[in-house]
Amino acid sequence: MPLVRNLVIGLRTLFRRTKDSTDLDEELDEFLEMAAEDKMRRGMTRGEALRAVRLEQGSSDVTREGVHAARWESFLEICSQDLRIGFRRLWKSPGFTTVVVLTLALGIGATTAIFTLIDAVMLEPLPVANPKQLYRLGDNNNCCVMTGTQNDGSFVLYSYPLYEHLRDHTPEFKQLAAFGSFLPDLSIRRSGDPASAQPYKGEFVSGNYFEMFGISAFAGRTLTPQDDTAPAPPAAVISYHTWQTRFGADPSVIGATFIINTVPYAIVGVAPPRFYGDTLRSDPPDFWLPLATDPDRWLFAAGPEWLYLIGRFGPEVQSSFSSGFGLRSTPKRRPSSATTRLS
Amino acid sequence: MADKASDLIQGTLDMLILKTLALEPMHGYGITVRLEQMSKGTFRINAGSLFVALQRLQRSGLIKSEWKATENSRRAKYYILRQQGRKRLDSETREWGRQIAAIARILEA
Numbered sequence: 001m002p003l004v005r006n007l008v009i010g011l012r013t014l015f016r017r018t019k020d021s022t023d024l025d026e027e028l029d030e031f032l033e034m035a036a037e038d039k040m041r042r043g044m045t046r047g048e049a050l051r052a053v054r055l056e057q058g059s060s061d062v063t064r065e066g067v068h069a070a071r072w073e074s075f076l077e078i079c080s081q082d083l084r085i086g087f088r089r090l091w092k093s094p095g096f097t098t099v100v101v102l103t104l105a106l107g108i109g110a111t112t113a114i115f116t117l118i119d120a121v122m123l124e125p126l127p128v129a130n131p132k133q134l135y136r137l138g139d140n141n142n143c144c145v146m147t148g149t150q151n152d153g154s155f156v157l158y159s160y161p162l163y164e165h166l167r168d169h170t171p172e173f174k175q176l177a178a179f180g181s182f183l184p185d186l187s188i189r190r191s192g193d194p195a196s197a198q199p200y201k202g203e204f205v206s207g208n209y210f211e212m213f214g215i216s217a218f219a220g221r222t223l224t225p226q227d228d229t230a231p232a233p234p235a236a237v238i239s240y241h242t243w244q245t246r247f248g249a250d251p252s253v254i255g256a257t258f259i260i261n262t263v264p265y266a267i268v269g270v271a272p273p274r275f276y277g278d279t280l281r282s283d284p285p286d287f288w289l290p291l292a293t294d295p296d297r298w299l300f301a302a303g304p305e306w307l308y309l310i311g312r313f314g315p316e317v318q319s320s321f322s323s324g325f326g327l328r329s330t331p332k333r334r335p336s337s338a339t340t341r342l343s
Numbered sequence: 344m345a346d347k348a349s350d351l352i353q354g355t356l357d358m359l360i361l362k363t364l365a366l367e368p369m370h371g372y373g374i375t376v377r378l379e380q381m382s383k384g385t386f387r388i389n390a391g392s393l394f395v396a397l398q399r400l401q402r403s404g405l406i407k408s409e410w411k412a413t414e415n416s417r418r419a420k421y422y423i424l425r426q427q428g429r430k431r432l433d434s435e436t437r438e439w440g441r442q443i444a445a446i447a448r449i450l451e452a
Contacts, residue, residue, distance in 0.1 A: 006402045027420045031390055034372040063391040070395045
């Protein structure tokens with residue numbers, strides 16, 4: 001209650017400063033006058049009395065200042081005065097002001113930009129379900145297509161039959177998905193669109209790719225294992241970013257037919273906004289296509305190894321893993337024997 | 344002697360002003376005269392300390408003020424004790440008594 005009262009009185013004083021200060025002036029004058037009269041009654045002349053009072057009481061300006069300074073709202077007054085002086089000085093030296101403002105703007109801008117990047121890349125969790133359950137099979141970043149023993153036993157690329165074998169014989173994985181280790185350039189034209197085909201980045205992925213990541217579509221649906229079979233009609237998922245920036249978030253894209261490298265694909269859905277694929281890269285895929293639709297010959301040949309694998313463990317398997325024994329050893333033991341046996 | 348008031352503990356001046364106003368409403372100068380008289384000249388409060396204290400008391404709702412005519416038919420601001428101020432005076436007087444007694448016991452030990 002006293003706090004509220006103090007606040008109200010303070011604000012009132014702040015906005016009726018002149019009345020308040022005349023009040024104080026009058027009160028103070030009256031005080032000094034009474035003191036002087038007292039002394040005159042004791043036999044001083046008026047001049048002597050006034051001098052004596054001034055000696056006793058000190059300067060009335062100092063008294064006034066003391067009373068003003070004891071108020072909380074005087075802090076606001078001082079601040080606003082300081083601000084006004086500050087702005088006046090800045091106004092007087094525009095060159096200095098410009099440099100200061102630019103320095104601050106660039107500094108804040110750069111910091112914000114860097115933080116935005118760090119936030120997106122490092123702080124924000126991946127837009128996938130339970131990333132801790134995900135394991136990539138392999139221990140290097142070799143790319144593209146290889147045959148035979150890779151890098152002295154270090155291993156990361158898999159042939160399609162080896163992927164199938166691992167997928168079907170590792171019950172520890174709830175899901176094991178495969179995807180191309182490189183992103184092919186695609187030439188894409190919307191069916192019925194007279195404009196010429198445009199270049200895009202694509203990624204061939206196994207039918208359970210989205211299911212393995214635990215990702216559901218922003219619109220439409222994601223690819224399913226059904227799409228990843230030879231007789232299924234070709235289907236594709238478009239990235240949210242591409243859908244927004246290249247197709248103006250046009251809802252009719254979902255369900256539309258796109259001619260991708262001369263093959264008609266149905267766009268079955270849009271991936272969620274922050275999903276840019278399995279790898280952090282500057283040219284993320286615009287479209288995800290089923291492995292089964294890859295026209296390359298490597299697909300069902302056992303020899304060439306060109307797929308990356310990522311799998312999801314069930315919670316019980318994950319907790320039983322220690323750092324010493326893990327998936328890293330799996331591809332090392334398997335590659336040559338498994339490929340030979342399958343080929 | 345004029346600065347004697349600043350030797351007072353802050354709470355003490357407030358308590359003394361409340362005590363003075365408990366007898367009757369009074370203007371600023373009257374309060375200093377009364378305090379000087381009652382303390383037999385030991386305490387002389389100067390205008391600076393007095394008006395700061397009056398402002399503080401008024402803002403915490405212990406006293407209020409109004410302009411009235413003086414005996415010399417001039418205008419002066421009279422300070423009046425509020426109910427809350429009276430309560431505060433009672434509690435501070437009790438507390439003061441307790442402390443004085445404690446200090447006295449220590450000094451006489």
